[in-house]
Amino acid sequence: MDIKWNVKNGTLVVKVSGEMDLHTAGDFKQVVERASAMHRVRGLMVDLSDISFIDSSGLGALLGRFRQIRMMGGAMTIAAPSPQARQVLELAGISKIITIVDEPAIIEGLGGGDQ
Amino acid sequence: MMSQSGNAALSGDSNRRLFAEPPHAVEPRLIRQVKNQMKVTVLAVPENVALVRVCVAAFASQLEFTLGEVNEIKVATSEAVSNVILHAYDSFGNVEVIASLDDEWLEVVVSDSGKGIKDVEEALQPTYTTDPDHMGLGFVFMESMMDRLDVQSAPGEGTVVWMAKRVAQG
Numbered sequence: 001m002d003i004k005w006n007v008k009n010g011t012l013v014v015k016v017s018g019e020m021d022l023h024t025a026g027d028f029k030q031v032v033e034r035a036s037a038m039h040r041v042r043g044l045m046v047d048l049s050d051i052s053f054i055d056s057s058g059l060g061a062l063l064g065r066f067r068q069i070r071m072m073g074g075a076m077t078i079a080a081p082s083p084q085a086r087q088v089l090e091l092a093g094i095s096k097i098i099t100i101v102d103e104p105a106i107i108e109g110l111g112g113g114d115q
Numbered sequence: 116m117m118s119q120s121g122n123a124a125l126s127g128d129s130n131r132r133l134f135a136e137p138p139h140a141v142e143p144r145l146i147r148q149v150k151n152q153m154k155v156t157v158l159a160v161p162e163n164v165a166l167v168r169v170c171v172a173a174f175a176s177q178l179e180f181t182l183g184e185v186n187e188i189k190v191a192t193s194e195a196v197s198n199v200i201l202h203a204y205d206s207f208g209n210v211e212v213i214a215s216l217d218d219e220w221l222e223v224v225v226s227d228s229g230k231g232i233k234d235v236e237e238a239l240q241p242t243y244t245t246d247p248d249h250m251g252l253g254f255v256f257m258e259s260m261m262d263r264l265d266v267q268s269a270p271g272e273g274t275v276v277w278m279a280k281r282v283a284q285g
Contacts, residue, residue, distance in 0.1 A: 022197040023161035053168075053186070055193040056252040084186050091259055092252055 003031045006107055011043035012036055013105045017050035020058030028061050033068075042074045047105035049080035054088050066098050080104040131158055134209050134228075143215040143222045145263070145279055151177060152215045159200045159210040159227065167212050168192040174214045175221050178282050187260035188221065188280060194253040195225035195276045203229025203274065219282055223261075226275040232268040239266065 001024040005014040012035050016028060032044065044065060048054070066076045078100045081089055089095060133156060143149060155170050157163040168189045175188045192212070199210040204227070213224045232238045239254045258264045261278040268274035 019165060021161075021164050021193055022200060023164055053189060053193075055190050055197065056256050057193075057197055059252070083183075087183075087186075088190065088256075091256065 007039040012041040013045045013107050015047040019053040021055050022057040025057045025061035032065050044069045044076040045105050047079040048085045049104045051082045051085045054085050141213050145220045146217045149215050150217045154213045156211045164196050167196050191257045191260040194256045198253050199227045203227040222279045224277050228273040231270045231272050235266050
């Protein structure tokens with residue numbers, strides 16, 4: 001799994017590539033929490049266009065971040081989920097609680113990789 | 116990047132080993148004549164989830180499943196193995212995965228010798244867990260992604276998750 005991120009207008013934009021499962025979900029959590037703490041983040045956008053595999057552990061990591069950002073009064077968006085990610089998101093009913101947009105996230109000057 | 120997830124139960128133990136087990140015949144439930152069969156036994160640690168689902172997916176590809184169906188088999192396998200890692204053992208143990216196929220069916224059996232499930236019916240329901248990072252959707256996903264699911268377990272006697280998926284009849 002590879003994670004890239006930047007902060008734009010108070011929104012943390014994260015692009016996750018590869019496989020998101022029990023083993024890698026912790027990395028995602030750690031990167032988002034660290035980046036959120038470093039910057040004053042009011043929103044979170046997670047681009048899933050390059051996700052090749054996600055299961056309920058990966059979804060759990062997404063939902064955990066959604067709960068955190070919402071507790072702080074922020075909003076979360078999922079951008080451009082890959083077909084496999086979209087199927088899993090729909091099956092879990094995530095679209096009822098997290099906004100999903102078709103457009104990939106615009107990301108420039110990304111931080112990330114190993115934080 | 117190094118992951119720190121899921122290693123808490125294992126840290127400090129330098130003596131991880133697979134447990135030897137007596138050989139036994141593996142009887143599929145739906146398949147009458149086994150065409151091919153595989154068994155993978157690994158330590159129940161998060162690093163092995165991807166390994167096992169890729170093995171099962173490669174094995175399943177011997178049948179004429181679509182790419183989408185192979186992805187579904189990967190999710191179901193991942194959920195079953197993740198459950199073992201998260202819930203079966205206090206420290207660590209084996210997860211054994213057996214896959215069998217004929218021309219029509221793929222059967223996948225994921226078993227452990229861990230602490231077992233008290234109430235299987237309850238475990239099969241989608242639940243709200245107290246842990247915000249887990250959704251309680253593992254069995255729901257297995258049921259949705261496969262055509263058949265059966266879970267047998269008792270406290271102290273481990274858990275056997277049996278799943279099967281049929282090739283669409285063209």
